[in-house]
Amino acid sequence: MKARYVRISTANQNHERQLINNHPNEKLYIDVCSGSIPFSKREQGKELFYSVALGEINYISVHAVDRLGRNLLDILTTLQILDKAGVTVKIDSLGLESRIGDKSNPAFKLITTVMGQIGEMERETMLERQREGIAIAKAKGTYKGRVRGSTQTKKEFLSQYTNVIKELNAGMSLRKTAKLCDVSLGTVQKVKKLI
Known part of the structure; x- marks a missing residue:
């Protein structure tokens, strides 16, 4: 069976560009997480590895190398595990x-190594710019940042996803709800767990 792996960093990002080449016979695995999180520690990454281990998946499509990660060693490790399992990426x-x-x-292997290194460099550059921006904002006295220890309440979180709750209550599947509501599968799973 074929699969497609999609990763976006935040729930408010749009993952549609990663689904342009999507085929109806592909099983979707969508993670909402930072590229710095190792593939094997991501919710859908773990599920994908499990499906590969069971022999259910033999072909995986991904939009770009940096969707697998922003750490070269992790990308190469992931690709090696999939290659040893006989999976085509x-x-x-x-x-x-x-x-x-x-x-x-x-x-x-050569090209993904180079592209993985570029992805890692992009992340380091972005973090450096972020640190510089924060330092400038702090010097000007305009930096606020997130209040330490603050969290969103269950009610506040669920109020953002009323359309997801409506679809789930109507009996819609998790994956279809994610597509219809244009949110990640992880978000739908979290909403279902909380309602």
Whole structure:
């Protein structure tokens, strides 16, 4: 069976561009998390590995290398695990597949290593700019930041997803609710757990 892995950093980001090449026969795995979180520790990443271990998934599509992670070692580890399981990984933005027939594709490994390194550098650059911006805002006295220890209440969280609650109460599946409401599967799962 084929699968598509999608990752967005925050729930308010749109993941539609990662679904442009989506096919109806692909099983979707959508994570809402930072690219710095190791693939094997992500909710849907774990589920995908489990499906691979059961032999249910033999082909995975992903929009770009940085969707797998922003840490080169983690990306290479993930790809190695999938390759050892005989799973073909396709990076849509590169038009490359990790396997040719039943052999590993050396060109894929070279290019994904370079692209993974670029993704890691982009994250480091973004964090550096963020730190610089915070330092400037603090110097001007305009930096507020999140109040330490503050959290959203259950009621506040659920009030943001009334459409998700409506679909779930109508008996809609988790994946269809996520698509209809344009939120991540993880968000739908969290809403279901809280209602």
